[in-house]
Amino acid sequence: MSCLAISPFVESPRLRLRGPCERHLPHLAELANDYDVVKMTGSMPYPYGLEDARTILDKAASLDPRREAMFVIEHDGGPIGVLSFVAGPHGRTEIGYWLGRPYWGKGLATEAVRAAMDWAGSDWGKRVVVACHNADNPASGQVLINAGFLYTGDVEMKFSKARGDKVPVRWMVWLA
Numbered sequence: 001m002s003c004l005a006i007s008p009f010v011e012s013p014r015l016r017l018r019g020p021c022e023r024h025l026p027h028l029a030e031l032a033n034d035y036d037v038v039k040m041t042g043s044m045p046y047p048y049g050l051e052d053a054r055t056i057l058d059k060a061a062s063l064d065p066r067r068e069a070m071f072v073i074e075h076d077g078g079p080i081g082v083l084s085f086v087a088g089p090h091g092r093t094e095i096g097y098w099l100g101r102p103y104w105g106k107g108l109a110t111e112a113v114r115a116a117m118d119w120a121g122s123d124w125g126k127r128v129v130v131a132c133h134n135a136d137n138p139a140s141g142q143v144l145i146n147a148g149f150l151y152t153g154d155v156e157m158k159f160s161k162a163r164g165d166k167v168p169v170r171w172m173v174w175l176a
């Protein structure tokens with residue numbers, strides 16, 4: 001399998017969000033093999049290898065396109081992270097994302113999430129999208145605020161595979 005054509009292209013000034021390709025996997029695996037990245041996610045293991053990156057393609061191939069989408073975030077022609085919409089609680093679509101450490105602190109996550117939400121609201125027709133971030137990850141909360149999400153006030157204990165433990169997460173919601 002080379003590239004999945006199931007996800008549309010979403011473009012922003014510095015980024016291109018597109019369906020995952022085989023050629024993305026080695027660099028994504030390298031970027032994700034970083035405890036400080038995966039500890040902020042629910043489902044990514046640590047260490048993270050090429051076989052783990054392959055699940056990005058597997059997952060993308062089995063998405064329900066009404067509620068789910070999977071994008072690799074490209075910058076300067078190469079992959080720098082992943083952004084996905086998955087089936088979340090109460091039938092809601094939930095956004096998740098990560099960027100490799102060399103790309104942090106440049107406004108790129110904000111740019112990616114804003115572009116993805118513009119696409120979700122206009123092209124995809126979503127009216128409600130939810131998100132959660134670990135309570136010890138305020139940068140991700142700020143990214144979501146920058147993209148128009150608001151805190152619901154709900155806090156829940158959620159399992160983090162990399163940490164091997166449950167952590168408190170703060171729920172947020174975006175309304176079109």
Ligand SMILES: CC(C)(COP(=O)(O)OP(=O)(O)OC[C@H]1O[C@@H](n2cnc3c(N)ncnc32)[C@H](O)[C@@H]1OP(=O)(O)O)[C@@H](O)C(=O)NCCC(=O)NCCS
Pocket residue numbers: 036037038040041096097098099100103104105106107108109110111132133134137138139140142143146
């Ligand atoms: C969280 C993550 C996506 C942020 O990516 P990024 O490209 O550095 O984010 P941006 O530069 O667009 O924005 C970060 C925002 O957080 C703010 N911020 C950074 N550290 C912060 C902190 N400790 N407390 C509060 N705000 C913080 C920045 O000032 C910035 O806000 P601003 O643009 O309003 O000034 C990235 O660090 C990452 O992928 N981490 C690992 C995986 C992860 O956390 N995924 C999200 C799971 S919910």
